[in-house]
Amino acid sequence: MTPAGKYETTIGLEVHVQLATQSKIFCGCSTRFGSSPNSQACPVCLGFPGALPVMNKEALGFAIKVGVALGCEIAGRMKFDRKHYYYPDLPKNFQISQYDLPLAAEGSLELFGDGQRRVIRIKRVHLEEDAGKLIHAEKGDASLVDFNRSGMPLLEVVSEPDITSPEEAYEYLTEVKSILRYLDVSDCNMEEGSLRCDANISIRKTGAKSLGVKTELKNMNTFRGVKIALQYEIDRQKAVLEEGGKIIQETRLWNEAKARTFLMRTKEEAFDYRYFPEPDLVPFLIDRETVESIKASLPELPQKRYERFVENYKLQPALASIIVNERDLADFFEESAKGYPRNVQLIANWITGDIQGELNKRKLSMASLGLKPEAFADMLKLIDEGVITGKIAKGLLVDMIETGSMPRELVKSLGLSQITDKGALEAVMEKVIKNNPKPVEDYKNGKTNVITFLVGQVMRETKGKANPKIINEMLRERMGKL
Amino acid sequence: MKKKIDVEYIANLARIRLSKKEIDGFSGQLADIISFIEKLNKADTKETPPTTHPLPLKNVFRADTVKKSLTQEKVLQNAPEKRETSFKVPKIIEES
Numbered sequence: 001m002t003p004a005g006k007y008e009t010t011i012g013l014e015v016h017v018q019l020a021t022q023s024k025i026f027c028g029c030s031t032r033f034g035s036s037p038n039s040q041a042c043p044v045c046l047g048f049p050g051a052l053p054v055m056n057k058e059a060l061g062f063a064i065k066v067g068v069a070l071g072c073e074i075a076g077r078m079k080f081d082r083k084h085y086y087y088p089d090l091p092k093n094f095q096i097s098q099y100d101l102p103l104a105a106e107g108s109l110e111l112f113g114d115g116q117r118r119v120i121r122i123k124r125v126h127l128e129e130d131a132g133k134l135i136h137a138e139k140g141d142a143s144l145v146d147f148n149r150s151g152m153p154l155l156e157v158v159s160e161p162d163i164t165s166p167e168e169a170y171e172y173l174t175e176v177k178s179i180l181r182y183l184d185v186s187d188c189n190m191e192e193g194s195l196r197c198d199a200n201i202s203i204r205k206t207g208a209k210s211l212g213v214k215t216e217l218k219n220m221n222t223f224r225g226v227k228i229a230l231q232y233e234i235d236r237q238k239a240v241l242e243e244g245g246k247i248i249q250e251t252r253l254w255n256e257a258k259a260r261t262f263l264m265r266t267k268e269e270a271f272d273y274r275y276f277p278e279p280d281l282v283p284f285l286i287d288r289e290t291v292e293s294i295k296a297s298l299p300e301l302p303q304k305r306y307e308r309f310v311e312n313y314k315l316q317p318a319l320a321s322i323i324v325n326e327r328d329l330a331d332f333f334e335e336s337a338k339g340y341p342r343n344v345q346l347i348a349n350w351i352t353g354d355i356q357g358e359l360n361k362r363k364l365s366m367a368s369l370g371l372k373p374e375a376f377a378d379m380l381k382l383i384d385e386g387v388i389t390g391k392i393a394k395g396l397l398v399d400m401i402e403t404g405s406m407p408r409e410l411v412k413s414l415g416l417s418q419i420t421d422k423g424a425l426e427a428v429m430e431k432v433i434k435n436n437p438k439p440v441e442d443y444k445n446g447k448t449n450v451i452t453f454l455v456g457q458v459m460r461e462t463k464g465k466a467n468p469k470i471i472n473e474m475l476r477e478r479m480g481k482l
Numbered sequence: 483m484k485k486k487i488d489v490e491y492i493a494n495l496a497r498i499r500l501s502k503k504e505i506d507g508f509s510g511q512l513a514d515i516i517s518f519i520e521k522l523n524k525a526d527t528k529e530t531p532p533t534t535h536p537l538p539l540k541n542v543f544r545a546d547t548v549k550k551s552l553t554q555e556k557v558l559q560n561a562p563e564k565r566e567t568s569f570k571v572p573k574i575i576e577e578s
């Protein structure tokens with residue numbers, strides 16, 4: 001038996017998403033990120049005695065949207081509970097969360113990334129408030145507490161342990177994030193902490209009936225970090241078992257810099273959260289009509305859109321899944337396809353190539369790049385019309401992004417038109433032939449592939465404004481006569 | 483029937499220190515309270531919907547509008563220790 005096939009992995013993920021409301025979940029403090037510490041706090045989110053929480057209606061609406069999009073059963077009746085523990089970032093010594101009557105349960109998410117469909121069941125989705133933020137001072141033996149984050153609206157999405165590899169965990173997270181962004185309920189910015197992920201992971205001998213002992217992984221700050229941390233933990237657990245040891249149920253922290261997990265120092269006593277119903281919040285009844293109207297208002301979600309892109313536009317599945325992943329990228333594709341229906345595959349290639357490159361370089365989303373689909377479609381037409389070469393188009397795209405101008409204006413003002421004047425091209429060609437006697441000699445001696453080099457030289461001389469196909473023909477004809 | 487209550491465990495969870503005398507005292511009192519409340523288990527609740535809140539209210543919301551927070555001075559007014567505008571607490575170390 002190969003070592004790789006000896007064990008199978010079981011992973012469950014808990015994703016915490018900060019909902020993009022203006023104010024906190026139970027008070028009117030702002031949710032703005034990056035403000036001065038403790039400038040967005042009030043008696044409610046500081047846990048002052050007597051302060052009363054009141055539910056933010058928008059937060060519940062956002063949460064129901066997510067529940068519905070994940071195919072969950074939305075509870076007709078839900079309530080909040082107090083979860084008790086002591087930690088300096090938790091001013092009330094309890095967190096308002098949901099225990100036995102969560103907002104939503106029993107959903108599922110279909111992964112389609114590599115063309116292979118897999119269903120990951122969603123166990124539950126519930127609302128809760130975030131805790132404050134602890135900053136560990138570099139010097140001295142102090143930690144600092146900022147309560148700006150205390151009371152931020154969080155949605156916890158808990159999967160069933162249906163994930164079988166770190167790659168699949170990565171895919172699941174990408175898909176969850178994509179759905180949340182389609183729903184416009186969270187900006188899902190991991191760096192700002194608006195999307196966080198914990199994992200439960202265990203391994204067992206292939207075919208074993210019961211699950212292995214699981215460990216809980218925390219402190220993974222990027223999707224890539226989740227993947228690497230899970231792989232590390234699989235290897236660690238394997239090594240323990242191979243040496244005849246036992247896995248202990250414990251919480252481990254991922255340390256990205258050291259690329260390993262560490263046992264989290266826990267107190268002697270087991271966690272006993274002593275949940276009980278939150279007496280300061282009355283129950284919430286969610287009627288079927290509300291759920292149905294939210295369901296009807298949902299946009300087309302990534303999976304449906306992916307299927308449509310493959311079916312209607314005949315896009316390659318790999319390209320389609322990259323494009324539908326971001327809603328504004330997919331919108332751009334569809335708008336561009338309206339303006340340039342002749343070759344949508346070409347549009348997809350540009351989006352996943354040059355355009356994606358510009359987005360990464362500028363760290364921008366498609367919506368904020370300022371490239372209009374009409375302008376982009378027109379640029380593709382300019383290539384077809386023979387006004388510009390494909391090579392010039394690459395530079396033109398950058399100019400369009402930087403100036404916001406239409407391509408035809410730029411071609412005129414920057415003099416980017418393709419050189420179609422035969423006389424002008426011939427002059428350049430003669431110059432290239434004169435300056436490169438060796439390759440020309442090689443060509444004549446049968447090494448015909450040097451033509452590529454010579455075409456390249458002509459392209460360089462014309463700053464990309466010549467049509468390589470025409471140059472190729474002209475060169476062949478000319479050198480045939482030498 | 484009296485239940486044995488682990489007062490020491492509960493006191494530890496609540497972060498309070500009790501003397502041996504207090505533990506013995508509370509142990510008896512808490513056991514009495516629990517056995518009193520256990521009488522409810524005898525009530526027939528087959529037709530009664532579960533109650534999670536004593537008030538006959540539901541769906542109390544606020545609109546998602548930002549209100550003024552406290553000033554940082556007010557927030558930190560009662561802090562035993564602070565640094566700039568943060569609360570200062572003994573160092574929390576999570577890693578071993």
Ligand SMILES: [Zn+2]
Nearest residue numbers: 027029042045
């Ligand atoms: Zn507040």
